[in-house]
Amino acid sequence: MDIVVFGAGSLGSLVGGVLARDHDVTLVARKPHARAVRESGLRLEGVDEDGPTRVFPTATTDGTELEADLAVVTVKSFDTASAATALATGSVDAVLSLQNGMGNEATLASRLDVPILAGTATYGAILREPGVVECTGHGDIVLGDRAGGQSALAARVGDAFAVSGLETTVADDMPRRLWAKLAVNAGINPVTALTATENGAILAEPANDLARAATRETARIARACDVSLSNREALAEMEAVAEATAANTSSMSQDVLAGRRTEIDAINGYVVDRAADHSLEVPTNRTLATLVETWERGRDLR
Ligand code: PAF
Numbered sequence: 001m002d003i004v005v006f007g008a009g010s011l012g013s014l015v016g017g018v019l020a021r022d023h024d025v026t027l028v029a030r031k032p033h034a035r036a037v038r039e040s041g042l043r044l045e046g047v048d049e050d051g052p053t054r055v056f057p058t059a060t061t062d063g064t065e066l067e068a069d070l071a072v073v074t075v076k077s078f079d080t081a082s083a084a085t086a087l088a089t090g091s092v093d094a095v096l097s098l099q100n101g102m103g104n105e106a107t108l109a110s111r112l113d114v115p116i117l118a119g120t121a122t123y124g125a126i127l128r129e130p131g132v133v134e135c136t137g138h139g140d141i142v143l144g145d146r147a148g149g150q151s152a153l154a155a156r157v158g159d160a161f162a163v164s165g166l167e168t169t170v171a172d173d174m175p176r177r178l179w180a181k182l183a184v185n186a187g188i189n190p191v192t193a194l195t196a197t198e199n200g201a202i203l204a205e206p207a208n209d210l211a212r213a214a215t216r217e218t219a220r221i222a223r224a225c226d227v228s229l230s231n232r233e234a235l236a237e238m239e240a241v242a243e244a245t246a247a248n249t250s251s252m253s254q255d256v257l258a259g260r261r262t263e264i265d266a267i268n269g270y271v272v273d274r275a276a277d278h279s280l281e282v283p284t285n286r287t288l289a290t291l292v293e294t295w296e297r298g299r300d301l302r
Helices: 010-019 031-040 077-088 104-111 152-163 174-195 199-203 207-224 231-244 251-257 268-277 283-298
Strands: 002-006 024-028 042-045 053-055 058-060 070-073 095-097 116-121 124-129 132-137 141-145 168-170
Touching: 002 010, 002 077, 010 024, 010 042, 010 070, 010 124, 010 132, 024 031, 031 058, 070 077, 077 104, 095 104, 104 116, 116 152, 116 174, 141 152, 141 174, 152 168, 174 199, 174 207, 174 231, 174 251, 174 268, 174 283, 199 207, 199 231, 207 231, 207 268, 207 283, 251 283, 268 283
Parallel strands: 002 024, 002 070, 024 058, 042 132, 070 095, 095 116, 141 168
Antiparallel strands: 042 053, 116 141, 124 132
């Protein structure tokens, strides 16, 4: 398969690098990373038991005029619209969003007239330096039609991922899975970002209460949007992820520590917006979103 990975940060580089073992992969990356990959290939650490390996995908900084069977979009949610605009100048047959937060698939679909798949990824990855990505946690990828249901395209993409050794499940209930992931992120991400703690911190009081409240509210809004997600399921999943990734720094906490814009709008902000659509109150999500947004405004990040 010809695959473009749009947004070769840590997850994009890991997924793109592993796929490059069996497919023609083009990474759309920032300048230093693209240059390093062009000059020496991409070093994959922590992927194979036998030690680091090197793959040689194509690397570019220009996301326009690209042709591929599939574009895997891994950019931050606030860059989804510009990724879609760039992809629209080329010719890709299908798009898979592997991003945090909600609303990415709708943004892609509004600008691209091709099938859009939704996906979640639980692999841990760190871009150690330009040209070097480390897998810090072997997780999995779940993908499927963004509206749910069976999809021959999703099955084909799932096979292509599995051939390269990515643990992949093709699912027919992506809307529910995306909401369940949102409920996890709504609890863990802002609380760890605002307190500069690792994910495990939300398992102890007083952070636990706050994270649970955000997750519970998110599950309630999922149900208001006709997605079956009980409080019990959402809370169990949030705490299971916090336990499994206790020593990890969440993506939002990493963003705040690095002084970067966060994905708060597509996580807690999304819950606040959907709650408003249904005239419901989500005070915890509203407070967490306001605090992170205020931090971003104080640094001119939005
Ligand atoms: O955004 C993240 O960091 C991850 O989605 C998660 C699951 C919270 C683990 O760190």
